Amino acid sequence: MDKYTPRTWGPGERPTLPGSPSMPEHSTPKRVAYFIVGLIVALTGGLGNGLVTANLLNLQGSLAAYAYQMQWLPAAYVMTIVSMNLLLVKFRQQFGLRLFTEAFLVLYALVTFAHLYANTLPSAIAVRAAHGMVGGALGVLGLYYTLQAFPARHRLKGVVLGLGFAQLALPLARIFTSELLQIGEWHGLYLFELGLALLALGCVLALKLPPGDRVQTFEPLDFLTFILFAPGVALLCAVLAQGRTAWWMESEWVGVCLACSIVLIAASLAIEHNRARPLLNTRWLTTGKIAKLFLSVLLFRIVLSESTGAVGFLQALGLNTDQMQNLFIVVLLGSVAGLVVSALTINPATLNRSLMFALLLIAFGALIDAHATSQTRPVNMYVSQFLLAFGGTYFLGPTMVAGMGAVIAEPRNLVSFSVMFTMTQNLGGLLGAAIVGTIQTAREKYHSSYLVEHLTMLDPQVAARVQSGAASYGGVLADPALRSAQGVARLGAIATREANVLAYNDVFLMIAGVAIATLIWMLVSQSWTRITTGARRLVGPVRDAQTAMAIVPITNSEPSNDRK
Numbered sequence: 001m002d003k004y005t006p007r008t009w010g011p012g013e014r015p016t017l018p019g020s021p022s023m024p025e026h027s028t029p030k031r032v033a034y035f036i037v038g039l040i041v042a043l044t045g046g047l048g049n050g051l052v053t054a055n056l057l058n059l060q061g062s063l064a065a066y067a068y069q070m071q072w073l074p075a076a077y078v079m080t081i082v083s084m085n086l087l088l089v090k091f092r093q094q095f096g097l098r099l100f101t102e103a104f105l106v107l108y109a110l111v112t113f114a115h116l117y118a119n120t121l122p123s124a125i126a127v128r129a130a131h132g133m134v135g136g137a138l139g140v141l142g143l144y145y146t147l148q149a150f151p152a153r154h155r156l157k158g159v160v161l162g163l164g165f166a167q168l169a170l171p172l173a174r175i176f177t178s179e180l181l182q183i184g185e186w187h188g189l190y191l192f193e194l195g196l197a198l199l200a201l202g203c204v205l206a207l208k209l210p211p212g213d214r215v216q217t218f219e220p221l222d223f224l225t226f227i228l229f230a231p232g233v234a235l236l237c238a239v240l241a242q243g244r245t246a247w248w249m250e251s252e253w254v255g256v257c258l259a260c261s262i263v264l265i266a267a268s269l270a271i272e273h274n275r276a277r278p279l280l281n282t283r284w285l286t287t288g289k290i291a292k293l294f295l296s297v298l299l300f301r302i303v304l305s306e307s308t309g310a311v312g313f314l315q316a317l318g319l320n321t322d323q324m325q326n327l328f329i330v331v332l333l334g335s336v337a338g339l340v341v342s343a344l345t346i347n348p349a350t351l352n353r354s355l356m357f358a359l360l361l362i363a364f365g366a367l368i369d370a371h372a373t374s375q376t377r378p379v380n381m382y383v384s385q386f387l388l389a390f391g392g393t394y395f396l397g398p399t400m401v402a403g404m405g406a407v408i409a410e411p412r413n414l415v416s417f418s419v420m421f422t423m424t425q426n427l428g429g430l431l432g433a434a435i436v437g438t439i440q441t442a443r444e445k446y447h448s449s450y451l452v453e454h455l456t457m458l459d460p461q462v463a464a465r466v467q468s469g470a471a472s473y474g475g476v477l478a479d480p481a482l483r484s485a486q487g488v489a490r491l492g493a494i495a496t497r498e499a500n501v502l503a504y505n506d507v508f509l510m511i512a513g514v515a516i517a518t519l520i521w522m523l524v525s526q527s528w529t530r531i532t533t534g535a536r537r538l539v540g541p542v543r544d545a546q547t548a549m550a551i552v553p554i555t556n557s558e559p560s561n562d563r564k
Contacts, residue, residue: 022210023148026148035149037200042142044200045166046167048108048197054174056073072241073128076126076129086225086419088140090279093217094215102205109194111127115127115131116190116194160342160401164397167393225268232260232262232267233261239257240427240433242254243438269282279416296399296518296522297425304432310369312436317376334386338358356522362388362392364384364387366512436511443507447502
């Protein structure tokens with residue numbers, strides 16, 4: 001029998017699309033086993049990037065690199081994970097799930113092993129790029145295994161959980177990586193990741209996914225599109241990662257990279273626009289409903305950068321990772337709570353309400369943080385960060401389900417949906433971090449100049465603060481002039497700290513404003529749709545819960561790094 005001939009399936013077993021596993025009935029113990037393997041595989045893919053993102057400062061010393069150079073590590077990961085989604089879906093459809101599963105997990109283990117020998121920054125960047133290429137496959141494997149654990153009537157719950165498991169990786173990485181660093185320094189991180197990769201490989205070899213149908217999908221023009229699209233995305237990631245450090249209008253290479261990125265991506269889209277069977281269906285992606293969906297996801301990713309800003313804020317006050325452990329535990333609990341609530345309440349008929357509820361929580365959390373002071377400590381941010389973490393995982397499931405109806409109506413748009421969703425998630429994270437960093441830097445300079453302008457020795461209060469600061473050095477400095485200079489320097493440091501606090505408050509307030517504006521836009525858009533068309537929602541209902549098998553998840557949507 002030809003390998004591309006569809007199999008004969010029993011009732012309810014047929015895969016939704018080629019490249020996805022069939023859905024036979026399983027015994028309860030086997031469902032539990034599928035669920036556990038799905039959790040392990042999803043966390044393996046997410047922790048790969050989370051371990052690096054959470055420890056950029058510690059890795060900086062190991063790689064003998066400057067802080068701005070370390071920004072290349074998360075950027076390299078995003079460069080490749082976004083581009084590879086162009087080919088991964090078709091690879092799975094043409095070569096089958098078994099080869100897809102085993103080949104990419106073996107490659108993942110080999111790349112993780114290579115981390116142990118990445119002793120220089122260039123080699124570490126190369127390994128991170130390779131990690132993104134193979135790590136993009138683990139999210140979809142985690143989703144497929146998780147879906148096998150649920151009967152058909154609960155399969156949407158499996159979609160939410162399968163997508164959300166990878167989102168738990170970053171708070172987990174921040175909680176326990178300090179102990180790994182104490183055991184084996186940076187090698188401890190990579191040894192743990194290698195062990196997790198080998199565990200996942202053993203699990204998928206012991207418990208295989210059910211077979212599915214295969215079709216011949218690759219065309220020569222697919223690779224031409226990839227050759228143009230991949231470097232275009234890579235250059236865009238470089239701009240987003242380094243623009244705030246090199247500064248947007250000061251470095252010539254930033255503008256050159258952005259211009260080349262626009263040309264390359266536009267060329268790839270021009271090719272796809274005129275193809276009979278495109279990888280990226282530009283006509284479908286630019287329809288009103290799909291464009292609104294992806295714009296909403298992009299705005300979500302930007303407002304969720306507030307959590308990155310919160311970590312940067314606490315670091316600016318002099319706190320280290322160990323002092324924020326309890327905060328990270330609260331963030332993890334909020335993420336788990338949002339995931340569970342989303343799975344229990346997922347309903348295709350109320351997706352917009354779910355998205356708006358998540359936005360409301362995020363806006364409220366950001367407004368709480370906008371009142372921070374130099375005396376704020378992690379305990380004061382428990383409520384706000386719990387709300388942000390809850391909203392961050394709560395919105396993923398409804399957002400993905402919102403696009404299912406359109407994908408199932410036109411299955412050829414699966415690649416387009418997967419690539420665009422990955423771009424909005426991962427590039428949205430980089431964009432959010434770039435916006436947070438840029439605004440924080442600009443506002444810090446503004447507040448600093450304002451505060452310093454009013455620091456004059458003619459002011460009795462200022463003179464008293466300088467004298468107080470100088471007095472603290474009385475036991476180590478005998479020269480009054482040196483003590484006075486130290487007092488002035490100490491007051492200047494305090495002014496810089498307060499300027500940073502005010503700048504972060506401005507950032508948190510801006511993020512709350514974006515969340516509220518997005519919420520208002522969704523309300524107006526929904527109301528206008530109801531008035532003009534009588535539609536009850538922007539995206540049609542999902543009629544069959546098995547449509548979850550058609551969706552490729554987003555892996556490791558926390559590419560953004562903490563602002564140092």
